[in-house]
Amino acid sequence: MPVIQTEDLTKRFPATTALDRLTIDVEPGVVGLVGANGAGKSTLIKILLGLSPATSGGARVFGLDVAKDGPEIRERVGYMPEHDCLPGDVSATEFVVHMARMSGLPANAARERTADTLRHVGLYEERYRPIGGYSTGMKQRVKLAQALVHDPEIVMLDEPTNGLDPVGRDEMLLLIRRIWAEFGITVLVTSHLLGELERISDHVVVIDGGKLLRSSSTSEFTRTSQSLVVEVSSGSDAVADALSAAGLTVKRDGRLLVLPLDDDVVYDVVRDTVAAQGVGLIRLEQGRHHISEVFGEDQA
Numbered sequence: 019m020p021v022i023q024t025e026d027l028t029k030r031f032p033a034t035t036a037l038d039r040l041t042i043d044v045e046p047g048v049v050g051l052v053g054a055n056g057a058g059k060s061t062l063i064k065i066l067l068g069l070s071p072a073t074s075g076g077a078r079v080f081g082l083d084v085a086k087d088g089p090e091i092r093e094r095v096g097y098m099p100e101h102d103c104l105p106g107d108v109s110a111t112e113f114v115v116h117m118a119r120m121s122g123l124p125a126n127a128a129r130e131r132t133a134d135t136l137r138h139v140g141l142y143e144e145r146y147r148p149i150g151g152y153s154t155g156m157k158q159r160v161k162l163a164q165a166l167v168h169d170p171e172i173v174m175l176d177e178p179t180n181g182l183d184p185v186g187r188d189e190m191l192l193l194i195r196r197i198w199a200e201f202g203i204t205v206l207v208t209s210h211l212l213g214e215l216e217r218i219s220d221h222v223v224v225i226d227g228g229k230l231l232r233s234s235s236t237s238e239f240t241r242t243s244q245s246l247v248v249e250v251s252s253g254s255d256a257v258a259d260a261l262s263a264a265g266l267t268v269k270r271d272g273r274l275l276v277l278p279l280d281d282d283v284v285y286d287v288v289r290d291t292v293a294a295q296g297v298g299l300i301r302l303e304q305g306r307h308h309i310s311e312v313f314g315e316d317q318a
């Protein structure tokens with residue numbers, strides 16, 4: 019059963035339509051929600067949490083209606099907001115214990131879960147220091163920990179890699195993948211970077227101007243964009259011409275010839291063509307495009 023479903027979900031603000039008849043089904047796993055700034059990602063999350071009403075259409079989380087069952091949904095969901103929202107004068111431990119108590123955990127369980135969760139996100143001795151002195155990466159980890167501390171069934175992470183350097187991004191992406199892989203908690207994670215979500219998501223939903231552009235499994239995204247890279251010992255111009263004559267679309271990338279891999283027969287055509295030209299085949303390998311390239315963006 020889908021964990022999140024929306025049907026014709028629409029949210030209008032006076033000056034803009036943030037979501038425009040959005041219909042999606044999200045199955046368990048890591049789901050990437052991709053869109054440029056202002057695409058409607060945060061608005062969708064707030065509606066799913068029952069914090070903001072839809073203008074029309076509907077949404078369900080675990081089959082519960084977001085318009086009526088907000089409190090029950092929020093008990094079962096963890097939420098990491100996009101913007102910095104942490105108090106600077108308390109420690110990570112104090113803050114996360116507080117959030118755990120707010121979720122209804124008894125004092126002892128809250129302390130134990132907090133210690134486990136902060137360790138899981140990679141905060142150790144620093145967890146006793148005031149959050150005000152933390153780096154952006156450490157603050158993002160505290161935000162992630164408070165989303166996980168009450169052992170939710172889904173976490174919704176709004177731009178968790180925002181403001182992080184490349185190493186911090188990689189670490190955060192790995193942590194997110196582990197939430198699903200090790201604990202079986204479904205993750206809905208937003209980003210404006212297609213390339214980074216492609217690396218960790220089982221399924222990717224792309225929205226633009228509040229409208230659905232595409233929703234499919236990550237493997238399907240990349241399968242439709244696979245290519246075959248060919249390198250020959252000499253005479254690459256003649257080989258390219260012969261491949262074109264055989265009906266293939268050939269692109270040049272320096273010494274390499276790149277062909278769309280839409281059919282396995284492409285391998286045979288390349289092998290036969292290269293043999294007929296009497297040149298050596300140095301390389302024949304599958305190239306994997308990034309989703310971002312499919313959308314013509316250079317973001318990976």
Ligand SMILES: Nc1ncnc2c1ncn2[C@@H]1O[C@H](COP(=O)(O)OP(=O)(O)OP(=O)(O)O)[C@@H](O)[C@H]1O
Nearest residue numbers: 031032034036053054055056057058059060061062
């Ligand atoms: N409370 C609000 N009042 C009026 N307009 C809003 C409100 N919240 C969002 N919007 C508008 O709705 C559109 C979608 O905003 P949203 O924050 O959902 O986008 P986003 O994809 O999360 O982008 P970002 O990453 O920049 O937050 C934007 O045009 C935004 O200005």
